[in-house]
Amino acid sequence: MSNVIKHEYLGQLLSVPFENKPSAALARCMPLSSDNDFTVFANLPCSDAPVLINFIEHYQILNELVLLANELWPQELTILIRISMPGGMRLPASLLANNVLLMQDIQPEVEKLTGKVTHLLTIDDNFIRYQLEQGHNKISINLHSLANNQHVNFSKFIAKLEHFNIGAK
Amino acid sequence: MSVLTVKAIAFQPLKQRLFSQTPSSDTSFEWLSTLLVQQTNSITSMLSDHEQLKIKRHFLCSTMIDLPFTTGDISWSKVSAMLNASGENQADTFINAYECASWGFSLRHYLQHDQQGTPRFLLVSIIDANIFDLEFWRYNENWHESGFGITTVLLEVNGTITDELLTQCASTHNSMAEFATVIRRHATNKKDVTLAMPFFPEHIQQMFNKLLVNQTCLPDLHTDWGHCFGSDPWLSILNHCQENPVLKEQEFLACSLALNGYFSIAQVKVTPQTQFILQEVKGHE
Numbered sequence: 001m002s003n004v005i006k007h008e009y010l011g012q013l014l015s016v017p018f019e020n021k022p023s024a025a026l027a028r029c030m031p032l033s034s035d036n037d038f039t040v041f042a043n044l045p046c047s048d049a050p051v052l053i054n055f056i057e058h059y060q061i062l063n064e065l066v067l068l069a070n071e072l073w074p075q076e077l078t079i080l081i082r083i084s085m086p087g088g089m090r091l092p093a094s095l096l097a098n099n100v101l102l103m104q105d106i107q108p109e110v111e112k113l114t115g116k117v118t119h120l121l122t123i124d125d126n127f128i129r130y131q132l133e134q135g136h137n138k139i140s141i142n143l144h145s146l147a148n149n150q151h152v153n154f155s156k157f158i159a160k161l162e163h164f165n166i167g168a169k
Numbered sequence: 170m171s172v173l174t175v176k177a178i179a180f181q182p183l184k185q186r187l188f189s190q191t192p193s194s195d196t197s198f199e200w201l202s203t204l205l206v207q208q209t210n211s212i213t214s215m216l217s218d219h220e221q222l223k224i225k226r227h228f229l230c231s232t233m234i235d236l237p238f239t240t241g242d243i244s245w246s247k248v249s250a251m252l253n254a255s256g257e258n259q260a261d262t263f264i265n266a267y268e269c270a271s272w273g274f275s276l277r278h279y280l281q282h283d284q285q286g287t288p289r290f291l292l293v294s295i296i297d298a299n300i301f302d303l304e305f306w307r308y309n310e311n312w313h314e315s316g317f318g319i320t321t322v323l324l325e326v327n328g329t330i331t332d333e334l335l336t337q338c339a340s341t342h343n344s345m346a347e348f349a350t351v352i353r354r355h356a357t358n359k360k361d362v363t364l365a366m367p368f369f370p371e372h373i374q375q376m377f378n379k380l381l382v383n384q385t386c387l388p389d390l391h392t393d394w395g396h397c398f399g400s401d402p403w404l405s406i407l408n409h410c411q412e413n414p415v416l417k418e419q420e421f422l423a424c425s426l427a428l429n430g431y432f433s434i435a436q437v438k439v440t441p442q443t444q445f446i447l448q449e450v451k452g453h454e
Contacts, residue, residue, distance in 0.1 A: 033304045040191065040301040044240045078282070083266040085235035090429045091266070096338050101278045102266035104238055105245035109262055116282065134241030 004115045004144050007154040009161075010169040013127050013137040016052050017061060017164040026054040026088055027130035041132075049136045051128050055088035058129055061164050063092040066100060068160055069121050072153045076118035080106040082125065084133065110144070120144040121157075139166060171420055171436040172328035176290065177212045177444040178407045180400065183317040184452025186302050194243040197300045201319070202251040204451060205229070205294060206259060208321045212292070213258050215444055220290065221258065224323075226279050227292040229260035230271035232398035232427070233306055233315075234296060238263075260294055269367065269399040269425045271295075272322075273336045273433020280330050288327040295320040295399040311428060313370040316395030317452075320403050324437070332436075339430035345373060348426045349380040355422070355434060356384050362420045362436065363387060365402035365409075368394060387421075399425050406437075407445045415441050 016023065032038055053061075066079060081095065083102040095102060101109060106122050113120050122142045126135030139161075143154050161167075181204055187197065213221055229252075237243045245263045252259040267274040272293045279291055296319045299306045306315055335355060339347040356362055364384050366377055368391035377386070387405045397404055402423035410419075419439050426432045 030303070030305045036191065036301075037303055037305075040303065044236070045242055046240065084239045085265050085268075086239075087266065087268075087429060090338065091431075093338065096267075096274075096336075096431065098277060098281055098336075101274070102264070104263045104265060105249075107246065108249065113282065132236075132240050134239065 003146060005148055005150065007143040007145070007150060009141040009158050011139045011141070011161055011166045012169050013052050013139065013165060014167045015165045017057050017166070019165070023054055024056060026056060027051070028088070029132075044132060045134065046132060047128060047134045047136065049128055051131060052137060053127050053129055055129050058127055059089070059092055059095070062123065063094050065123060065157075065160065066094040066097075068157060070094070070099075072157055073119045073121070078113060078117045078120050080109050080113070080120070080122045082106050082123070088129070114144045115146065118146050119150070138169070170418065171333045171438045172326060172330060173333050173435060174325040174327060174438045174440060175406070175443050176323040176325050177215065177321075177446065178403050179208050179212055179321045179446035179448065180404050180407055181208055181319040181448040182394075182450040183298050183319065184450060184454055185299060185307055185317065186454050187298060187300065187452045188302075189453050191300075191302055194237040194300065195247070198237070198243055198248050199251060201296065201298055201300075202248060202255075205296065205319055205321075206252060206255040208319055208448070209259055209292065209294070210256070211446060212321055212323050212444070216290075223288065224258045224290045224292060225283070227258055227260045227294065228272070228275035228279070229263050230275055230293065230295045230399055231263070231265040232268045232271070232297055234298065234300065235265055237300060258292065260292070267431045267433075268427030268429060269401075270336065270427045270431040270433040272399050273334060273425065273435060274431070276324075276433075276435065277334055277336045280326070280334065283326065288325055290323060290325050293322050293324070295403070297398045297400065312396035313391070314395035316368070316397035318397055318400055318404075320400040322403050334436075335432075335434040337432055339432070344426065344430035344432075345376060346380065347430075348424070348432050349377050351432070352422065352424055352434060353381055353384065359420070359422075359436065362422050365405040365421045365423050367401040367425055368396050368405070401425065406439065407447060410439060410443065411445050411447060415439055415443060417441065
């Protein structure tokens with residue numbers, strides 16, 4: 001749609017997000033019992049990217065990003081976030097709010113909502129939180145906006161990522 | 170009366186073990202996609218061409234299908250392509266973050282962006298299938314026996330939603346009791362509403378029965394079906410209305426609770442025209 005202005009950012013989790021802070025060992029594996037369970041797990045694909053983050057830290061980053069987005073765009077903001085399950089723990093309230101939708105793949109919703117809502121913010125990360133998860137610790141953040149003066153706000157939003165050791169690709 | 174009318178509910182039961190030997194995720198999803206497409210088509214084919222045009226969305230929800238996606242064994246875009254190769258109105262967005270309550274949160278999302286005043290339809294499917302035949306999913310201490318299947322619900326939205334849909338998260342760690350209490354408070358001001366609760370083992374049923382002593386609840390079908398995740402309330406309504414044909418409009422509160430405390434409660438209307446389809450079980454054993 002011609003009247004939609006898109007702001008894009010592609011980044012990478014460069015190291016642990018909260019340096020010099022202890023990180024709880026939250027990675028769990030579902031209990032395996034039958035021969036089939038072991039065969040399945042032995043054959044699942046896996047990533048060679050490092051595990052730099054746990055569930056709490058991942059949700060903490062998403063929570064802080066959503067709270068900041070709500071401050072920067074207090075009206076008419078819709079946020080789409082890719083969340084890969086299992087979630088490991090209860091999601092923070094900000095992610096359960098009614099201007100947020102969490103899903104496995106955000107693309108279908110992006111196509112439906114671009115140009116339909118004033119500000120559409122998408123957070124699409126592949127941060128690996130435990131050994132079996134697939135991904136390369138990348139993050140893609142886009143804003144599709146019907147308003148044409150969002151560059152400063154988008155830059156403020158992206159600046160926050162440095163706090164978590166996320167750098168531009 | 171609720172502005173959410175159930176036009177149809179279909180349930181495709183699946184066996185614990187789907188295949189004699191666990192195939193690739195591609196093959197598993199080809200098989201499951203075919204079943205979901207058939208189920209969707211069996212519902213949409215009952216609508217006139219004009220009514221079919223009113224279908225605005227189709228969400229696919231799940232609680233326990235995550236491993237094939239998380240590990241990169243298959244992608245949602247691939248599954249979506251399988252589904253949408255088979256015609257109109259197939260599911261295009263996959264939501265499992267809210268676990269058993271995912272159907273309610275997807276409905277909330279649709280209603281949030283729904284700008285239309287005219288009656289419109291939406292489809293929500295719920296799929297839970299033990300694709301890798303893992304023991305963990307057959308039986309779990311939290312809900313005992315699991316039940317697997319594919320549910321599709323066709324809803325008509327006719328009017329403006331007021332308090333028909335509740336999507337929340339427990340604020341305590343005793344989410345079972347909190348869930349029952351929220352339902353009790355929510356149902357207090359509603360006349361002639363029957364509760365369709367999730368299926369749980371005896372000890373949890375007893376807690377629900379005690380906390381909801383003044384409400385009318387459909388029977389818990391855990392003994393028959395196991396815990397069927399987000400499908401439970403819809404299977405409960407389907408089962409009840411097949412056994413007791415609907416002669417006049419009835420209202421139900423469809424209630425689902427996720428292990429992490431998210432819950433969805435929807436007040437829906439069933440009419441004598443609502444279609445209920447219980448399909449033959451599929452799978453290996």
